[in-house]
Amino acid sequence: MRGGIVWLTGLSGAGKSTLATAVARELATRRPVELLDGDDIRTFLSAGLSFSRPDRDTNVQRIAYVARLLAKHGVLVFVAAISPYRETRDAVRALSEAAGHPFIEVYVNAPLETVVARDVKGLYKKAHAGEISSFTGVSDPYEPPLHPEVEVRTDMSSQADCVSRIVAIMAAHALVHGL
Amino acid sequence: MRGGIVWLTGLSGAGKSTLATAVARELATRRPVELLDGDDIRTFLSAGLSFSRPDRDTNVQRIAYVARLLAKHGVLVFVAAISPYRETRDAVRALSEAAGHPFIEVYVNAPLETVVARDVKGLYKKAHAGEISSFTGVSDPYEPPLHPEVEVRTDMSSQADCVSRIVAIMAAHALVHGL
Numbered sequence: 001m002r003g004g005i006v007w008l009t010g011l012s013g014a015g016k017s018t019l020a021t022a023v024a025r026e027l028a029t030r031r032p033v034e035l036l037d038g039d040d041i042r043t044f045l046s047a048g049l050s051f052s053r054p055d056r057d058t059n060v061q062r063i064a065y066v067a068r069l070l071a072k073h074g075v076l077v078f079v080a081a082i083s084p085y086r087e088t089r090d091a092v093r094a095l096s097e098a099a100g101h102p103f104i105e106v107y108v109n110a111p112l113e114t115v116v117a118r119d120v121k122g123l124y125k126k127a128h129a130g131e132i133s134s135f136t137g138v139s140d141p142y143e144p145p146l147h148p149e150v151e152v153r154t155d156m157s158s159q160a161d162c163v164s165r166i167v168a169i170m171a172a173h174a175l176v177h178g179l
Numbered sequence: 180m181r182g183g184i185v186w187l188t189g190l191s192g193a194g195k196s197t198l199a200t201a202v203a204r205e206l207a208t209r210r211p212v213e214l215l216d217g218d219d220i221r222t223f224l225s226a227g228l229s230f231s232r233p234d235r236d237t238n239v240q241r242i243a244y245v246a247r248l249l250a251k252h253g254v255l256v257f258v259a260a261i262s263p264y265r266e267t268r269d270a271v272r273a274l275s276e277a278a279g280h281p282f283i284e285v286y287v288n289a290p291l292e293t294v295v296a297r298d299v300k301g302l303y304k305k306a307h308a309g310e311i312s313s314f315t316g317v318s319d320p321y322e323p324p325l326h327p328e329v330e331v332r333t334d335m336s337s338q339a340d341c342v343s344r345i346v347a348i349m350a351a352h353a354l355v356h357g358l
Contacts, residue, residue, distance in 0.1 A: 032252050044244045045224055047237070058226070065223045066245055073211050073254050 001031050003071030004175045005064075005096050006166070009083045009145060010108035011137045012123055013115035015154040015162070016080035019108060022163050024078050027176055034070050036063055038081030051134040057088045064092035071101040076175055084136045086143040102173045106166055107148040112137050114155040149173075180210050182250030183354045184243075184275050185345070188262045188324060189287035190316045191302055192294035194333040194341070195259035198287060201342050203257050206355055213249050215242055217260030230313040236267045243271035250280040255354055263315045265322040281352045285345055286327040291316050293334040328352075 006023070008016040017037050024033045038059075042049070045062045049055040060083045067077040083089050089105065096103040115137070116124045127135035134140045145151075150169045152162040170176045185202070187195040196216050203212045217238070221228070224241045228234040239262045246256040262268050268284065275282040294316070295303045306314035313319045324330075329348045331341040349355045 034248065034252065045241050062224055066248065069213065069245065070248060070252065073213065073249065073252055075252050 001074060001076075001177070002102075002175070003032075003074045004076050004102040004104065004170075004173065005067045005071055006076065006078045006104045006106060006170065006175075007083070007089065007092070008078065008080045008106045008108050009089060009148075011110065011112065011115050011142055012082055012135075013118050013120050014108040014110040015159075016082075016108045018159070019106075019152070019154070019162055019166065020078040020080040022159060023166050026163060026167065027076065027170075031176060032075045033078065034075050035078045035080065036067060038063070038079075038083075041066075041081070051140065053085065056083075057085065060085075060088050060092060064095060068096055068099050068101060071096070072099065076170070082136050082142070084140065084142045086145065089145065102175060104150070104169060104173060104175070105145050105148040106169075107145045107151040108162075109144070109151055109153050110155045180253060180255075180356070181281075181354070182211075182253045183255050183281040183283065183349075183352065184246045184250055185255065185257045185283045185285060185349065185354075186262070186268065186271070187257065187259045187285045187287050188268060188327075190289065190291065190294050190321055191261060191314075192297050192299050193287045193289040194338075195261075195287045197338070198285075198331070198333070198341055198345065199257040199259040201338060202345050205342060205346065206255065206349075210355060211254045212257065213254050214257045214259065215246060217242070217258075217262075220245075220260070230319065232264065235262075236264065239264075239267050239271060243274060247275055247278050247280060250275070251278065255349070261315050261321070263319065263321045265324065268324065281354060283329070283348060283352060283354070284324050284327040285348075286324045286330040287341075288323070288330055288332050289334040 024035045027033050041063050046059045070077045093103040126132045127138040136142050203214045206212050220242050225238045249256045272282040305311045306317040315321050
């Protein structure tokens with residue numbers, strides 16, 4: 001089966017990694033999948049990069065490079081990364097599609113007040129206290145996708161609902177069969 | 180067929196990329212292969228890194244991370260990278276083997292005088308003139324492998340001979356069939 005890239009974008013704490021993990025797990029018995037998590041990638045590929053716009057873009061481009069390499073070999077790659085800039089996401093989409101790999105943009109949407117209230121990693125508290133600078137949604141911009149293949153509202157829908165909507169859009173793009 | 184990593188190490192100009200390309204091309208119809216070239220990787224994954232030891236090590240570790248991701252999905256990955264430090268190569272071998280991927284170290288050996296005479300990219304001339312600092316073999320060390328799976332002498336053997344020796348060692352490790 002052909003490879004592809006499922007790119008989950010959204011605020012920190014919106015549920016990108018959780019959903020990507022759940023969808024990847026559901027599909028793992030049916031086709032080769034891989035999950036590239038923004039936090040892991042910062043450790044392995046982008047240690048030393050800051051959260052300035054150029055460094056964020058570099059990080060996103062590196063993830064996309066690795067994702068394309070895997071997609072080329074038939075892997076369905078889930079990327080969970082804030083990737084706050086629309087232009088950068090559109091650029092990696094263009095490179096992916098030019099290489100012949102479908103690119104599914106998933107907007108993992110939860111209002112800022114929701115993710116601040118969750119504050120799973122305690123980062124929003126630190127960002128509001130000024131202990132972290134350039135924090136997306138607080139002191140740095142997040143540009144929502146204008147035309148994502150699918151948008152899920154993790155504050156309003158159950159995880160199971162979000163997962164099935166993402167799986168459905170992949171089926172519509174012939175990235176998974178037998179549903 | 181299972182994935183694996185074929186790591187070609189040696190001086191700049193020794194013939195790593197040439198051999199990796201030739202071997203990958205020979206095998207491409209028989210199994211999934213990918214070539215990660217040190218120069219390309221510097222562009223896509225390691226722009227901004229210097230040629231200091233820590234930065235070289237970071238570069239090598241990034242290549243190895245991507246190679247393991249691909250090997251995990253059944254790809255035979257050829258890495259062509261100077262990777263001058265023995266300890267660093269041994270470390271990436273250990274990580275690869277721990278992940279269950281065979282690691283074939285290929286020492287692409289040509290004496291310094293040979294690669295200086297070839298000087299394909301004109302880099303040795305610049306290094307000797309002091310225009311490039313920390314240049315492996317000139318102003319930076321190269322530590323040859325002590326126990327590579329295979330050593331090829333590109334100054335003494337034909338390209339075809341080197342290619343068949345590398346393919347043979349891969350067959351011995353069950354990374355290619357039907358030879």
